[in-house]
Structure formats: structure tokens, C-alpha cells
Amino acid sequence: MIEYFDLAFEGIDGSGKTTQAELLIKRLVEELMPVRFWHYTAKDNFWGNMIKACYSEDVPAPIRCVRQSRYFQETLYALSSRASYKKAKSGEGNVLIADRSIVTAYASHLDLLPFWFLDLVEISAVPRTVLFLDVEPEQAFERIENRKGRLCDENLGELINFKGAYERIMGSERPSTLRNTRFIRVDGQRDERIIADEIYGLVKHEVLK
Secondary structure, X not given: OOEEEEEEEEOOOOOOHHXXXXXXXXXXXXXXXXXXXXXXXOOOOXXXXXXXXXXXXXXXXXXXXXXXXXXXXXXXXHHHHHHHHHHHHOOOOOEEEXXXXXXXXXXXXXXXXOHHHHHHHOOOEEEEEEEEEXXXXXXXXXXXXXXXXXXXXXXXXXXXXXXXXXXXXXXXXXOHHHOOOEEEEEEOOOOHHHXXXXXXXXXXXXXXX
């Protein structure tokens, strides 16, 4: 059974999802709005540490072989997001905002894993609204190129493919799970303060009205 939550930020790595989610939540909390943050890709749980160990750029050859399996990768990420969701749900507040969602799983594994498998392992929490931070892959890669702990699949080629998959998921190849999800595209290449102001206005007047 699908469980809907309020808002998820989506976009390729380096598009500013977590930054904008945190800026929005800070602003809403200052207005005394009870908000919970689902840090979907948090690596501070057991499964997150497994992801870091398996997908860092410098790992032994046996692990490199194991991580080639998309089924293995998706299962690890799904278990990590489930742990993060449980933590977020235990907090106070009736508004839930995430810095990724099941949309990421669909885009990450489009043409590589069947939707039925993604729906099976992912938690059935679907955003009512998605803010897609639209950034060109080259700019996004510049932002993450020197990021500490960057994973092996965070490279320019993967970012280009990732963005193309997002476009398909939001368009003609949308999974049935997302049939009631609204996608709003936001230009993520501007100054983060300008983006934050636009997002705040959208959320106050369209998402949480």
C-alpha cells in the first residue's frame, strides 16, 4: 500500500538537493511549522556504511566484482533509505520533506532493473510533490568533483545518463507508482539564495497550502 508524504527534492548528484531541503526546513521551522527531514541518502546507518565501503573509488578487486550487480546496489540503498525513513518518522512534525525519494531509484536503474523489483525493495513512501532541481551535468560535476567520500559512480558520464533517465521518468515513462505525483522543475544553476527563495514561495503557496 502506498504511503504519501509531502515533498521530495530530486535531481542529479551535485544539483543541491540536500542544501535546498535544509534551507527550506530551517525557514519553515523558524515559522514554527513542525517539519521532519528524511535524509534519504544518509550514510550514518549500518547500510549506509556498507554503501561507502562497497562503492568508494578505492576498494579491493573482489568488492569491485560484487558491486557490479545492480540488484545488490539497489537493495543496499533501499535498506539504507528504510533506516533513514524510520528515523525521520520517529521525529515530531506532520510535514515530511526528503532530499530524495523512490524517484531516484527509478531514474538510477532505468532500463537496468524492472520496476516491479524496485517497488518490492523500496519503502512504499511516495512524494505528493517533487521539486526537480535542473542542473547541467557539467556544472553538477564541478560541484562534486572534489567532494570528500565521492562514490565511484559519481562521474560526468553517469550524471549525463542520470539526467536523461530523470527526464524519461518525469515524462512518458513514468511508473504507475508516481501517477499522482506532481513534478515541478526548478532552475538549479542560479545562486542558492535565489533558488531557496523561489522554493520557499512554491512550497508555501502551492505545496503546503
